[in-house]
Amino acid sequence: MSVVLSLRDVSIALPSGADRPFAAENISFDVNAGEIVCLLGESGSGKSVISFSVMGLLPDNVQVAGGEILLDGVNLLKLSPAQLRGVRGDEVAMIFQEPMTALNPVMTCGDQLDELLAEHTEFNGAERRAKTLAMFEAVKLPEPERIFSSYPHQLSGGQRQRIMIAMALILEPKLLIADEPTTALDVTTQAEVLSLIKTLQRERGTAVLFITHDMGVVAEIADRVIVLQHGKQVEAGAKEQVLRFPKEAYTQMLIASVPGIEPPAERQTHTGKALLTVSELGKTYTSGGWFQKKRSTEAAKAVTLDLHPGETVGIVGESGSGKSTVARCITRLIDPTTGVMRLGDTQLDGVTRDSLKLARKRIQIIFQDPYRSLDPRQRVGDAIIEGPLNFGLSRESAMVRARELMGLVRLSPDVLSRYPNEFSGGQRQRISIARALALDPEVLICDEAVSALDVSVQAQVLKLLEEIQSKLNLAILFITHDLRVAAQICDRVLVMQKGIVVEQGATRDVFMSPQHAYTQRLLASAPGRDFKFATGLSETVAC
């Protein structure tokens, strides 16, 4: 096997004033022809910086400080910008996370590939077209002719990522760099794209450097794995060896943090009077104004669910399945079109402002994006006491309560006087939890509350939620696209597709013997579901 890419002792320096001197330090690894090497790391591990350095796309103030990057024996760091441009596209190609922004929105997909071929090859127009269509066929796009003359916005996210793959591979590069190529995709689409990358790479003998934070994806696709932490290479080796018999404490902690896809057997069932009941909930969006035609979309149809105190019910589904719409209707952030919602004996739909305000206190919500769910111009303490103040508590006693809550979410009470930008994603999510709990709610709705977090932080936040739930007997409605998370924390799950609940039941029943075809497909698509990770590792390694 020939070595395509080889990094020797590469260090990448950050500008002075950054949180650490090097984005990546003493990185050494090889990528052989026909092999997929995964760079695995959490946010801030330097994995993307390494891929940019290979492409020569580092920002001006970030520079390679030492070592060499060899592509087929040629040191890329010694090349002139013009020579480097020749290498990009011809010998190294890249796929990005967000296919919509990586494609030119005003050019047809066919033209974008055609332009590449015209620039880099001697083919004439007809040959280029034939080659492009053949490539579309190879990435399994339906109706290549139609796709050729379609604009990016007319295609789905998965199709756009296929176009990106076609663009990357049409010049038959020796090395393909894939930077989180499936992170923005739904799980079923992700499974298809991953298997496509694997097939094409095997056929063509391309070397692939695959950057990801997702352990499941690594299990699915990698030949070898390199684990990064804070810019340092922690562990490297064959996939089986690293994921099953990790040597380093950090790797062990990462793997232990990955929630298993198999739900635990013992889950208590909650019976008796439901706290929250939703029946036949529907939400139809109508768009169009004075001068446009009216259009309507049914985001949720006839959703019925109930929730008991102390119970966790999950709603799982892909993007556009309507799971967030349901959460927003229950919290009355949007008004449902049809249906009845009751919290205990209180009606939630179609009520006056005053009674709605009282109901709001009892249902609180935590949002997905920790960077946007706190007002950047409001101190953490003010954010937490905002709710209690609205309900007539004095500032002093609200602050006392806020200090207690900080203890509950394991943050120091000192953070109350600081602004959100001083905190990491995981800390911000704890602050959001504290804000929601400040009103002593009975129902907590988590709308993808851990989806934006790194896997180790996610594990901590999930554990915290479970603790709080058992302490306060909270009812939790947990909305997620992540089947592994749902498997571990939900007592019951509802599976939604296109606004309809297609299947529901106890988590273990749904996951172990799915009845509906969509649930089966969803579960089969979960990356790395058949891979046996190392077990019995401790999660509590400081990171």
Add this chain to the structure above:
Amino acid sequence: MNATFVKVLKNGAVRFGVVILSALLLVAILAPVLGTVDPTWLDAINMSQKPMARVDWTGPDNQTAPRTLIMGTDSFGRDIYSRVLYGTRISLVVGVMVAVFSLIIGTFLGLVAGYFRRVDSILMRVMDGMMAIPGILLAIALVAAWGAQLSTVIIAIAVPEIPRVTRLVRALVLSIREEPYIEAAVSVGTPTWKILLRHVLPNSIAPMVVQGTYVCASAILIEAILSFLGLGLPSEIPTWGNIMAEARVVFSSAPHNMWFPGIFLGLTVLAVNVLGDGLRDTLDPKFNKRGEKR
């Protein structure tokens, strides 16, 4: 908060703008003690003197004393140095007042239009209508109706700016109202007016400050244009536009009469615009990722 302030002050463009504008502000405040005479006083003996001319100057109190005319006199015998320095007051007052006035009204309307979707379409059609009125024509009409005074000029210049500010604030509010932290505030039961005041307004301040500087610069220019056309303040009041309007008649024989107010006008507008650019670069997150290599 403090870090933002330091970052803003480190910006070269901001420093340039702040230094020039502070100097102009000092000139405006200290005009009476900077060796000036009454800017409306005309000394008929010393008409059309060249800059730096040494003359015997008769003041309003009929006392005659030797004096250096730094910028010369105009064709009526008025000291241009004094007129230009006093003119700084008018320009800065007009610039700041127009910016404040249009920002306050525009922000209020923009918040309402952006947050309350029902009012939006009606309010914005009214704004579209206002944008169709030519600013100069409005100024002529207002000056004709209410007489030529500072407040009329400020209103005449500010009214056409209101729709622009409203549109900007509305666009900001439309994106801010979709932020999860607004939804979080709704779900903890915060009343709407508090959400607007505590969350929406503070988060739209930065672009508004930037817009304010542009409004200010354009107001100073428009005031000068109105004065130059004879549509602004009466000609005996020293404004840069009035000085230039008089200088136009004698431009071939005494071009310096035009230069001095022109240089002050140009420098002021430049300083305000450079300050605005600097603020935009440092405050607007969209401009943070500059200079990445491709």
